Amino acid sequence: MSLPQAHQSTLAWRQANRAKAVPGRTIVMTVRRCEGPGKLGWFESFKIPVEPNENVISCLQKIAANPVTADGKETTPVVWDSGCLEEVCGACTMVINGTVRQSCSCLIDEYAPEEGDEITLEPMSKFPVIRDLWVDRARLFNSLKRVRGWVPIDSTAALGPGPKEDQATQSTRYAISECMSCGCCLEACPQFLLEGDEDAWDSAFIGAHAIAQARLFNLHGTGKNLAPERLDELMGPGGVADCGNAQNCVKVCPKGVPLTESIGAMGRGVTMHAVTRFFKGK
């Protein structure tokens, strides 16, 4: 998988492409199809006349309304996962021209400004394909259980406010809490590999997103009561030591979650935790 070119994220690059987008053009969308788990995949191309401000989703919607390939063959609508279409739910993540990202925020004027430009869509490769571009990310949510990603409140009874918090801590926590569990960081990570066997999930590399979530809750006044359990998990197999420091995760994160910073912080936390445990003899 390729990482995004630095210039592709700049507003200037995007505005320049928008400015040269040819009105009334037709683009080619090439999609990796797959009928189901274990089936072989193949590519299909579609010619799509585009209007200004279209995105990958609106093109897929056009294919659904008229599922005919570029060479005139009738086919089935492409299956894909989507939700909010404004890059806050994480559902529509896929690999676009070799780079993982959300398809809703992938604008045609920026990615395919000229007549005949091609956009290639593939499913994420680190999760089992359900059909076409839709993958099963259950393992990602399982990781949130592994790090006990919650604040252990007593109950929902009215017990007054939570702990006061300073602005700096809120700001750090908020940045991590914007993680929408999309899986970009996992797709880009050389240490995180496709694992179809659910029994292996709890010992395979947990991934940057979950390590950051452990930090999110360890930074909270009440959440930190579970810090020892979280650090135990990150000390074990598939924990923070499995990170190979490639730093791809932070380059592809659409929300700018401080992933490598969090891995660093949790790495130090695990070391301290190990030392403490050694001296406590347990």
Added chain:
Amino acid sequence: MSDQRVIVVGGGLAGLAASVRVAEAGIAVDLFSMVPVKRSHSVCAQGGINACNEVARQQGYSEYQHFDETLYGGDFLADQGPVLEMTAWAPKVIDLLDRMGVPFNRTAEGFRDLRLFGGSLFKRTHFAGATTGQQLLYALDEQTRRFESEGKVTKYEFWEFLAPVLDDNGKCVGIVAQDMRTMQIRSFRADAVVMATGGNGLVFGQSTNSVICTGGAASRCYQHGAWYGNAEMIQVHPTAIPGADKCRLMSESARGEGGRVWVPKDKADARKPADIPEGERWYFLEERYPDYGNLVPRDIATREIFDVCVNDHMGIGGGNMVYLDLSHMDPDYLTNKLGGILEIYEKFAGEDPRHTPMKIFPAVHYTMGGMWTTYTEGSYTPDAPAPEHKPGNAIPVAPTAGIGMTHGAPNNMMTNIEGLYAFGEVNFAYHGATRLGANALLSCIFDGLFNGLSVANAVQHTDRPASDVPQSVYDAASDREQDKHEAFIATAGNHSGENAYVIAREMGVEMTAASTVVKTGPRLEKCLAKLDELSERYSRVKLSDTATWTNQSLSFTRATGDMLILAEAIARAGLLRQESRGSHYRTDFPDRDDARFWKTSVSRFNPATGKADVTFEPVRAPLVKPRPRTYGKTAPEPAKKTAQPVGS
């Protein structure tokens, strides 16, 4: 009884709050969602969540004032007890979310920060950047995951609700659902079912809603006999970015933090907005509403923008756009308070709103109407309804639990079908004819937490447990849905058939044109005729995919039929409500008509005609007397005059 279960359908704020509350009461929960619950539409809520707080209280605000504002905002169409209870409970909801770790923005001293929002002159909106809905949803998602890991909640994600299961007495005793991957259809037994399936924005085609917000689940309940209240009450949000696939919300918090709406006074003015001097800009909301300015309720802001663009042709470049301007403010302040939405604008519109005014237009946003629900009155029963409440005046009732609704009463937020509840946006309960900004998150979570106890009580005290219902009831229900499924698959061979995506698109265009900002009787009748035509074409629909695995085409095609049925109720209730109230604005009946229509419209599905039988029922309103809803609007004449120099 240990084998009792509750089914919750929908994993947004209302569904998750209900799951947590019911599981906490010791009853097993089966949670169904078409998406992993963390991806529910609640993530799209941006601005914040309202509650009385100590700072506002010391300036004369109160829970009661919040109650009064909410009724006034909703043009007095809401039943009043639930609104009183919700606003009284609101501070507890905030505290609980705070304890769950929501990263609310903080003051220098570490208290929760507050911002202004529409329909109030007090800062009573709590927020986490401009992604408050996402942050609240995540907190409840985390608590649900905790219960899931303890075995108290079982999630069925990527399962689609198809129908309620009713026993011979008409009580809801479970649901039929379909696995969206394997396409397996089966029924599930439950002692109570909570629908928390949100709004129906997709009926209008392009809206601010997520792709799952078809209203399909509500429509299926309606077709099985659940009543639908105030169907015609649809909120059009004033500020969204128009797009090819959807309209993206630009939160009201942009105005709450100081954003100003304007157009050039000269409609031929082709200069960049930054080059247009202050004196040549028309801040029409500030001019027409000196008190509330840019923070009038949404229906009013929407109609004014619509009026400026569509009637006066004063939109930017003569088109359907106005400026929403933050560029006069400190960019760092904006990033801290509104980062999430500024990023959305930059990503989708390609310009940085910290330096360039945003171009926006209204879009369908929220479903005030919904499944009809009832409740048991609370302890506050005044001799006569109170007049308008002024800030600082003595409050008529202290905000103790149970003043508006009896806490734990088994019928709270239950539909007309015993055992079938509706929580959150899918019910009609709290927002009347217009929802105030930042009240939606509150109503969803309040429903789950407060009325979750009602569900638990109903289940624990029932003398007719679902375990006694014969299996044949469940088999018959799932067989009916299986037959429908097979019938859809069989349409694939039909070569002259209609495409559901095309029908849905035409429905969206028609509903937006006829049944949103401005309505008239003749236009709504035309809309109903168009819906008839679409329904007829739908009867010849052809599936474009016959796969027996992960068939999204089937799911969408089925939902399209359900949307058409709901659309008919929306348009018909709008036709019959011959008045203007809140979001429902009829140019042929421009005034509110309390004598005839201070009433809830109740739509009952008629299986013989496939259409809604609409009646008007009294609003349960013993607490506050309705008053004209003006928001201090100045006479329109001077506003028009200022605009005159333009072009003439």
